[in-house]
Amino acid sequence: MTIENTHLQTIKQLKSAILASRYRVAVLANKEMLxxxxxxxxxxxxxxxxxxxxxxxxxxxxxDLQNELPGLRGFSASNIKKMRVFYETWADNFTIGSLVTNQLENIENNINQLVVIGSTVTNQLAIAFQKVGFSHHFEILSKTKTIEERVFYIQKTASEFWSVTTLRYHLKSNLFQQLGSLPNNFAKAITQDDLRAKALVAFKDEYLLDFVNIEDPEEENERVIENEIVRNIKKFLLSLGTDFAFIANQYRFILDDTEYFVDLLFYNRKMQCLVAFDLKKGKFIPEYLGKMNFYLSALDEMVKLPHENPSVGIILCKEKNNKVVEFSFRDVNKAMGVATYKTENDLPNEYKGLLPDAETLKKLMD
Structure with a gap:
């Protein structure tokens, strides 16, 4: 190994140590703050x-706090009210190791240690809980009604490092309710239990494409929607989830001297498989499954690598009837699902602008 390579390796090790230390300090600071x-x-x-x-x-x-501690930030009346709500929401699940009043008298107990007391909070959740920032916590508890929902969003925020903007998007798009609701044939087509479980949580029943704005509804077609998705691919990836990587649009393959094109092709890291999206501007009809089945067979034969799992297909339609989808899947063996989408034109005003702007997204994805 040359001196230059040794130096570069040393710099990498130092960088890794510094970043790891910063992360631990941030986690400890957040834990203390909560x-x-x-x-x-x-x-x-x-x-x-x-x-x-x-x-x-x-x-x-x-x-009075401002008078006692000039320049104190984060303790406005509204924030103190949030702290009260935070406590009252989780009082049955956590207690504090030392009270504020005791800390003033005993410096040695100056650690606000959250201790699990409720049976619904596991140690694993407690670890995730203390990694999530207070702004995230308040978004979650103010937008959810059940502890199951709160646990879900806390774990997702901690494991996938969601920003507050990303969390708001998933809360408003009802990710908790959407997961597992996609009409699909995974139970029949995916034989591995672990892979099937991953597939069920990877896809939603409906995707909010509020970045797709079609001024003239008469001009709406699959290619226009596809172009808008590709133009805003970072936003579409955010709506899909953190495990998806974009490969190509109009992915081309040749079979018997004839060209065929998959509208959108992705790779899912957790499932370790190709994911094909076929866009349809209208209502789902059973014939769409034959085309997707053909695409998946070709991808598995010609594109899939030996270590990868069989490809999955998602037909993204404007509308669908779940009973029609269910009957259409009866004799289809390739793993597929049928989801719907809503563009900006279809969304209520409260859903518009749900995804972050381009500058915010750039910071999130860089």
Whole structure:
């Protein structure tokens, strides 16, 4: 090994050590902050209940804190209220190792240690819980109703490093309800239990393509939608999930001197397989499955690598009847699903602009 290569290897090791240390510091800082906010929320909740605080008391508390600690940030009345909600939401599942009042008297106990007390929170979830930022936590608890939903979004946020913007998108698109709802034939077509489970959570029943804006509905066709998706491929990847990689649009293969084209071709890292999307502007009809079955056979024969799993196909339509889809799948052996999409023209006003702008996306994806 040359001196130059040795030097580069040393720099890589140093960089890795520095980044790993920064990550651990960030995790510890976040853990401490959550514990502090939880303990403050507990104190405020108890005081408010005992002393029958009115709506203006938190403003007074916030102002007095500012006077005691000039320049203090993050403790506005609205944020203190969020801390109270945070505590009251999770009070049955966590307790705090040392109360705020005790910390002022005992410096050695100056760690706001969250301790699991509820049976619904596992140690694994507790680890994920303390990796998620407070802004993420408040988005989750203010937009969900059940602990199952909250656990799902906390684990996804922690494992996939979602930004607040990404989390908001998945909350508004009802990812929790969408997962596993895609009409498919995976139970029959995918024999490996682990792979089938991954496929079921990889796809949604409906995709919100609020970046596709077709000014004249009469001009809407598959190629226009495809071009908009390719032009906004980072946004489409965000709607698909973190495990997808884009390969090509109009992916070309030749069979018996005839050219064929797959609308959109992706690779899913968790499933380790090719994923073909066929775009349809109208309502699903059974004939679409024959075309997709042909594409998947060709991809498995001509494109799939030996170590990869069989390809999966998703037919993306404007509309579908689930009963028609179910009957159409009866004798199809290739793994497929049928999903719908909504463009900006179809979305209610509250869903428009759901995905982040180009500059935000660039920061997320770089």
């Amino acid at each position: 514990g502090l906010y939880f303990s403050i929320g507990k104190l405020i909740s108890e005081k408010a209940n005992q002393e029958k605080w009115g709506s203006k008391v938190l403003e007074i508390v916030s102002n």
